[in-house]
Amino acid sequence: MLCLKRNIAGKTAKESNKEKERQLPISKSGPITPIKQSESTTAVSSNNGAQSAPTTPVIPMQEEISHTEMNQINDVTDKLEKVVQITPDRIGQAIDSLMTPALVLDIDRIKANAQAMLKRAEEYGVQLRPHMKAHKTLEGANIMTGGTKRCISVSTLAEAKFYADAGYDDILFAGYLDKDKVEICAEIAEEIKSFHVLLDSYYVIELLRDRPLKDDKVWSVYIGVECRYNGTGVDPLDYSGVGLAVSLTSEPNIFFNGLYVNCENAYSCTDAEAVLGVGQDTANTVINFAKKLRYYYAYRKMKKHKVEFPHVNFGSTPVCSLPFEVMKNVTEWNAGSYIFYDMRNKTLGACNTDDIAIEVLAKVIAHYPNRNQLLIDCGWTALNYQGSQHGHGVFKGHPHLKITSMFQEESKVEDVRGNLDLGRYPIGTILRILPYNACATAALHGSFYIHSKGVVVEEWRPVKGW
Template sequence: MKLDELDTPAALVDVPRMNRNIARMQSRMNALGVRFRPHVKTTKCLEVVRAQLAAGANGITVSTLKEAEAFFAAGVTDILYAVSIAPSKLPRAMALRQRGCDLKLVVDNARAAEEVAKFCAGQRETFEVWIEVDTDGHRSGIAPEHDALLEVGRILHDGGVKLGGVMTHAGSSYELHTPDALSALAEQERSGCVRAAQRLRDAGYPCDVVSAGSTPTALSAAKLDGVSEVRAGVYVFFDLVMHNVGICSTDDIALSVLTTVIGHQPEKNWVIVDAGWMAMSRDRGTSKQTQDCGYGLPCKLDGSLLTDWVLSGANQEHGILSPVGEARETESLEARFPIGMKLRILPNHACATGAQFPEYHALSADGETTLWSRFHGW
C-alpha cells in the first residue's frame, strides 16, 4: 500500500534511512575493533533485528524476558538480558537456558547475586551473570571503585555461578549536546567499565567481557581500548532527542507517525490531527533540551520537515499542530492543511512511540509499504 492509502495513525519505518543508520553504527564499531550487540528494545521487531545481524552484529541485548523468548524462538541464541534480574523471573530465565539459549543475566547488588546463586544450587544448573557498573550516576549499577563490586563478584564466584563480565550504560549522555562533552563521557564510560573489570580480575575473579554503550557514546568514542563489545539501540531509528544531542539530523530519523488532518481552530492558529499521545506517547524528552519539539515535528509525506510547525499539544486521540513562536501562515489553515491531508510526525523518543503500535508499516524507497509485526509486554 502507498502512504495515502493507509489508515491513521500508523507507525512508519523509512527502510532506506534505517539501513543507513545500521550501516553507520556497524561501520564505526568495526573501525574501533569491538563487537556490537544492538539493543532491540527500541524496535521489538524481527525484521529490524535480522537487518542488524546481517550487517555484522554479534548477539542482541533485550530489556524483557518476552523479547528474549521471542527472538530465541526466531533463531537468535546469544542474548543479554540487561536489567537486574528479579528472583521471581529466574525459573523463566532458566527455561530459556535449558532450551539452548545462551542467555546472560545482570545483577548490581549482593542480594540479587545471592538469589541467583541459591537458585542455581537448587537447580544444579548455572547462569552466566554480568555485573552492572555505574559509570555516570544515571541509573543502576555499582561504582567501579565500590567495595560492593568485589562482594558481588565473590558471591557469584563462590556460589558456582559463572561471572561472565561487566556492563555499563552511560544514559546521562542523553542530557548532553556538544561533541566535546559526549566524547568525554564516552571515555568516562569506557575507563570506568574497564577499571571495574580489572578490579575483579585482580581479585581472582574471571571477567572476560567488558560491555559498554549508549547511542551517543557509541558514536562519540575516540577509542575503546579494553572494551569487548558495545551496545546501543535507538540509533537504528534515531529520534528528536538524539537530534538535539547532536548525533543525527532529522533526515536520519527513520520512525515517524502517519496522521490525518481532521480539523482546524483558526482563531488559535491550530491544526487538529488524529495522532494524540496514544500514538506519539507522553514522552516529552526534548522539553529540557536546546529545542523543545513538543510531542513531535511534522513532515510532508516525502519526509521533508515542515519548518516552523510543531505538535504542540496532545490529548488521547487528538494532536494539535501550531506554528512556532509568532509565525503565522499567509494562507488560510484550511488551504494549507485541508481536511484529509496526511502528514508524518517525527517522535521525541523512538522507543516510546514505537511501543504504542502493534506493527510498523515499512516504507521502501519506491513508496510501497510492508507490514512488520512488533510485540508488547513482558
C-alpha cells in the same frame, strides 16, 4: 480512506466470517457430514394443517482425522493467519494512503544505519551487541545482527522468549531479576546456547543459587555498573562492587561473564561535544573498575584466585555513534535506537535528520481560526509525551509547526512564527512527524509499515508484553 482487509481469496473479513459460519465444525470423532436440506427440515403436519418444528436429524460421523491430515490442516491455517496479518491492500501503495495515525519506517535508512554501526564496531575491534527494545521484531533483529542471529540484548522476558524461539542463541536480558522472573530465565538458559542475566545485588545471587540449571549448565552473569548519574548498578568507585564480583567466583553454578554499563547519561547532554565528554568519563570509569577487579585476588580454599571475566560491555546510541579511542578498550558495544534514530539523537549530534528512519503519519482533522490552531488525529498514544519542550518531535518539511497541546488521541498544532496559514493545510492533509524518542513511540504501535521511497513493501509486528 478506510480499506477492508482481504484474505488471499480476495474476500473481505466480513465475507470470510459469513463463510466460516456456514462451515461445519470438526468433532473429536471427525468432520460432521453435511445434511441435505430435505433431510434436515422434515416437518410433521398437525391436525389443523400447520407444520410443527423440524425434527433434529441424526448426523452420521466419519472416521477420526489422522495426525498427518491434522498437521496439514494446521500448516495451512498457520500460513493463512500470517497472510491475513498483512493487509494486501497496503502493499505496493503510497504511505499517504494509510489510515492515520500510522508508524512508518524507511527500510533503506534502517539498513544503512545498521550497516554503519556494524562497520564502526568492526573498525574499533569490538563485538556489537545491539539492543532490541527500539523495535522488538525479528526483521529488525536480523538486520542489526547482519543475519548472524547472535549477540543481542533485550529489555523484557517476552522479548527474550520471542528471540530464543526464533533461533537466537546469545541473548543478554538487560533487566534486573526478581523471584518471579528467575524460572523463566532458567527455562530460556536451558534451551539456548548462551543466555546471560544482569545483577547488582547479593539478592539475585541467592536466587540463582537456589535455581541450578539442568545438564550441567551454569548461569552466565553480568554485573550492572552505575554510570555516575544516579542510575542502576553497582558504584564503580565503591568497594562493595568488588565484593559482589568476588562473591561470584565462589559460586559453582555461576559464571562471571563481565561488566555491563548502559551509558544513558549521554542523553542528558545538549550537543556532540558534551556527549564525547560524558562518554569518555564513563568509559574510563568502567575500564578502571575492570582493572581494579582483575588485579584483585580473592581467597578461595586458602588459595589466591584472580577475579577473571571476559567482557566489558559499554555504550548507548549517542556514544556508539560518536565513538572515541578509549572505546577500543572494551569488548562489547550496546546500543539500540540507532536502527531508527530520532530527534533526540539529532539534537545530540549523533545523527542527521536524513538518518531518521521513523515517522508517525497524522491527518489534519479540524481548524480553529480564532486560535490560530489546527487539530491532528495523533495524540500521546501514537507519538508519546516525551520531548514536550521540543514539541514532541518535528513536522517533516514544516519545521515551523509545533504541537502545543497534546491529548490522548489528538494534538493541537500552531505555527511558531505567529499566524497559521490554515489554507495551506486543508482538512485531510497528511503530516509526517519525526518523533523525539523512537523507542517510546514505537512501543505504542502494534504494527509498523515498512516503506521504500514512500511505497509500502511489508509490515512488521513487534512482540508485546513483559
